[in-house]
Amino acid sequence: MPYGYVIAQIHVTDPETYAEYIKLVLPTIQHFGGExxxxxxxxxxxxxxxPGDRNVIIRFPSYTAAHDWYHSSEYADAKKLRMSASTSVQTIVEGV
Structure with a gap:
């Protein structure tokens, strides 16, 4: 089964709030099998x-897992922080 990748290009506008986001996001990624x-x-x-000066790629076990993580209730609070502390382009891609 192909992996699912979340590819993000991020411009951080509020470093302090973004640092809070970093603390919250890791457990949600791990919960969905991402790294x-x-x-x-x-x-x-x-x-x-x-569109940003920070690049992030997260690999999930499948496209569905990546999609489910992004739209999950587990990620919702962290996502709100990220959106308030940065601008970004977020893409989910199926790959090898």
């Missing part, structure tokens, strides 16, 4: 203007 593949770090854009 971070990329979590910030050095990056370079080759084409276009990226």
């Amino acid at each position: 971070f593949i990329v979590r910030g770090g050095k990056s370079e854009s080759f084409e276009g203007i990226p």
